[in-house]
Amino acid sequence: MNTTYCQHLANEQATCLFGEKLVKLIYNITDKNGFIIYLNGDLGAGKTTLSRGMIQGLGHQGNVKSPTYTLVEEYHLADRHIYHFDLYRLNDPEELEFMGIRDYFTPHSICLIEWAEKGEGILNSADLLINMSYDNNARNIELIANSSLGSEIIKQLQ
Numbered sequence: 405m406n407t408t409y410c411q412h413l414a415n416e417q418a419t420c421l422f423g424e425k426l427v428k429l430i431y432n433i434t435d436k437n438g439f440i441i442y443l444n445g446d447l448g449a450g451k452t453t454l455s456r457g458m459i460q461g462l463g464h465q466g467n468v469k470s471p472t473y474t475l476v477e478e479y480h481l482a483d484r485h486i487y488h489f490d491l492y493r494l495n496d497p498e499e500l501e502f503m504g505i506r507d508y509f510t511p512h513s514i515c516l517i518e519w520a521e522k523g524e525g526i527l528n529s530a531d532l533l534i535n536m537s538y539d540n541n542a543r544n545i546e547l548i549a550n551s552s553l554g555s556e557i558i559k560q561l562q
C-alpha cells in the first residue's frame with residue numbers, strides 16, 4: 405500500500421490551494437472522527453500558509469493569525485472545530501498538560517499542529533504527518549499516513 409504522497413508547490417498560492425483541497429477531503433471522510441495533522445519543516449517552510457488554506461477552505465473569511473505567541477488559535481467552521489497550534493515556543497511538552505491539551509482532541513475537531521515535535525510524548529498521535537521543505541524559491545510537500553483515515557486521504561490524493 406502506498407502511504408505517502410509528494411507534490412511540488414510552485415508558489416504561495418499553490419500551497420493555499422493544496423490546503424483547501426486537503427481539508428475538503430478530510431472533512432468528507434471524518435464525520436464522527438477527529439483528525440490530527442503534524443506539520444513539520446524549517447522556519448518559513450510554509451506550514452502556516454498551508455494551515456491558512458485549510459482554514460479558509462472550510463469557509464473562514466478573515467485573517468489566519470500565526471499562533472506563535474498564543475500557542476493555539478481556534479475556528480468554528482462547518483460544524484467542526486479547527487485548532488491551529490504552533491508549538492515552536494513551547495519550552496516543555498508538559499506545558500501542554502497545563503493548557504488542557506486533551507480537550508482539543510475531540511471527534512469534531514481537526515487539529516493542525518506546527519512544530520509538533522516539541523510536544524512529543526504528550527500529543528495524541530497524528531493521522532497524517534506533513535513535511536514541508538524548501539526547493540529553491542518554491543516548496544515541496546510530503547504527506548505520510550499514520551492511521552487508516554490518513555491512508556484514505558493519501559489514496560484520494562493519488
Ligand SMILES: Nc1ncnc2c1ncn2[C@@H]1O[C@H](COP(=O)(O)OP(=O)(O)OP(=O)(O)O)[C@@H](O)[C@H]1O
Nearest residue numbers: 413414415416419447448449450451452453542543
Ligand atoms: N509554495 C511556496 N513557494 C514559495 N513561497 C511560499 C510557498 N508557500 C509559502 N510560501 C511563503 O513562505 C513564507 C513563510 O511561510 P509560513 O509562514 O507559512 O512558514 P512556516 O512554516 O509557518 O514558518 P514558521 O516555522 O516560522 O511558523 C511566506 O512568505 C509564504 O508566502
Ligand SMILES: [Mg+2]
Nearest residue numbers: 451452470518
Ligand atoms: Mg508558522
